[in-house]
Amino acid sequence: MVDVTVIGCGVIGAATAAMLAKYDLSVMVLEAQNDVATGTTKANSAIIHAGYDPEPETQMARLNVEGNRLCKEWAKQLDVPCKEIGSLVLAFDEADLAMINELYRRGVANGVPELKLLSAEELLAMEPKLSHEVKGALLAPSAAVISPWDFCLALAETAVKNGAQLKRSAPVTAIEKIEGGYRLHTPQGVVESRMVVNAAGVFADKVHDMIAPHAFTTHPSRGEYYLMDKSQGALVDHVVFQCPNKDGKGVLVSPTVHGNLIVGPNAEPVAEGDDVAVTADGLAFVRRQAAKSVPEINYRDSIRNFAGVRAVTDQPDFVIAEAEGAPGFIDLGGIKSPGLSSAPAIALQAVELLGKAGLTLKEKENYVFERRETRFKELSSDEKAKLVEKSPAYGRVICRCETITEGEIIAALHSPIPPVSVDGVKRRCNAGMGRCQGGFCGPRVQEIIARELGVPQTEVLQDKAGSRILLCKTKGEDAQ
């Protein structure tokens, strides 16, 4: 029997596992998909919110503001791309001006540092590409942009490096209460665990219902996005929000941490938590709304559309509690925005709840919370020269749009959580993230995956199970 099992390896599950791995415990992580960070974690606005949105005195307000600080600290320690670029909430009329005043008040109460209300002149001097219809804005310098999937990966790798076990393609299908803990059923076998953390994202309500009386319902809310070429990445320097409405924080325009521009999302209720299709109407709505903030976005420079699903529930706040009648079974459900920003603080709270439930938290001596990645593109000429001299694979550029070398792809394939798909490689080292979207490098990445992992090229997946890229060989024994 293991001490704790974390169900789900999105950013919430990964952060919790990384924090648990600090202690003298046996930790198991069960992930339904073939890789970590494949649900809401990989498809969202990638913003570390400052924390002025949540109502003061709520759990969400506290976790957001504490999480904002910790995200930036952890990103530094784990070498995760993260930039503190600050955010703006634009006001276009009297009602909006009242709203940004209200957000200012909330932010001050929540302890958000350095908030400032800007006049239209100050704002346009700072961001000349904004619509000249603006009447003012709220500036929150502590907001940041991050690579959310890399943040999740870094945390999951930290957990694994410190002794946690990760099983992928292991969705939990049933949970039984047993003497001294729980028995979790997965297609990969049974896991017995003293305590359980339910971090199953949009499916957390279903996992909860496997062991406890129904307590919350996820109403998945889909958001669609445009990702633009880096040529559009300097259009604005801050995360640009409009005033929040009943559906959330509205359509934003923001540079990404990789230098692209992200535009979106809309908010559309969907029946299934894994419905991440994009729609013509949804994208048209995003373009229309974004034009109010930044009129000059050139959609000819779009390089990808995607959608993500928010784990919105029937409850206003996050669901962070021990499940009723299930001692040591902790729900981390309904982690909608600002969930990514709050992840570190949610993880710490989960550990605290496990402690209260009787888990002994004795710190290990050799816990390592540190990671260093080699990113060829970011090195100076001298550093590049030295690196290629030492390991020539860094001299072969595979992804020409993002300048990702074979050395980086090989390193990703031998990392603590090796990817099994082309998109898994992309999440780890950015190959295929650029303007040609893997058109040129896809076949070569596939070849390297097949070689390094010792599998036939036809079995290399695009992303999730069933996403085969090649159907068959045309010649030779394997031809069909």
Added chain:
Amino acid sequence: MTEYHELIVVGGGPAGLAAACEAWEKGVRDILILERDKELGGILNQCIHNGFGLTYFKEELTGPEYAGRFVKMLYSTDVKVKTDTMVLNITPDKEIHAVNTFDGYLVLRAKSIILTMGCRERTRGAIGIPGDRPAGVLTAGAAQRYLNIEGYLVGKRVVILGSGDIGLIMARRMTLEGAKVLAVVELMPYSNGLNRNIVQCLEDFDIPLYLAHTITDIEGGDGRVSKVRVAQVDENRMPMPGTEMEFDCDTVLLSVGLIPENELSKNAGLELDRRTNGLVVYENMETSAEGIFACGNVVHVHDLVDFVTAESQAAGRSAAAYLAGNHAAGKADLEVKTAGHVTYTVPQKLRLANVEQSAKLFFRVNQVMPKAIVTVRSGEETLATFRREHMAPGEMATVTIPRVLLEKANGTITVTAEPAEEI
């Protein structure tokens, strides 16, 4: 340590090969080609169909054969080649940073540079096709590489969006390999591909072409494509309700346009043309930086490699003249503007001192015109008119303007094309 060369050619595809061969022919003796792929020849290596060389060699060759002729020519010279070498940065004062596995990190300097980076395909993200994002949605060129270079079939039941030449060629190629191509779907009321490809790749194989149609939805969850929906579009290119068709398929190939690859040019601060996404060039294929020339698809997307060869030889000659000091630098005497149905021209600028007998302008039109009149004007004055039969957006057109007429122009010339009733 910095390495010096007279001429560095960035790219070893058809443009780079022809430019380097011609520069050698014209007396340049220190030439280096930098090629990112493992072999010379560029995209021609995966174009194993025939139809290349009809204009230049007066015979019908496959892509690899066409490239092979130039590679052979190159091997008879002392032009140096580095393959598997990626150029990372080019500066306006002609310093090139590159990297490979055998030399490591390279800093090179050249007296002259010819840019031939080619182009890339537009992707699903650029055109925003709604629906799921399963595997099995690929650009036609990626599918071509898998099939012709690596020997893998990407799918068995295929719908192709876009009727560009690569899409048409792949419709035939996939059919020959045993796949079923269910439809080629084109947003515009006409095809952007060459007429001969419509006939030889679609009609000969009974593959339906749906003009003025588009894909409105892709199904397949996060697995593999399972179905697409196709609808007719109205004159604003918006899908019309009630016209939907469904195709059960496992693959969607995209042939929806090519974009010149000018990231190196942008970083070097060279002037680009928003209409072509290519480099702005003078009459001698010189870019906005003195001594840096460009040719092939990095300047504008060509339909026929034979034209790439001709353009690249011109660039090679110009680089040789520049290195020999026989070159008029400085500002343009004439800016070439467009009107009517002409969408762009190459070159965009003319310096008469570098024009010998005449200047040749390449251009495209934005609608199909069975008969057309092309007019070159300067202000109100008509310098020349040309009658043309069958002009189409998919087929590049040219006019050759004698120097004596250009001398009459004042500051700008304007090229227009209008439909003509009779000839």
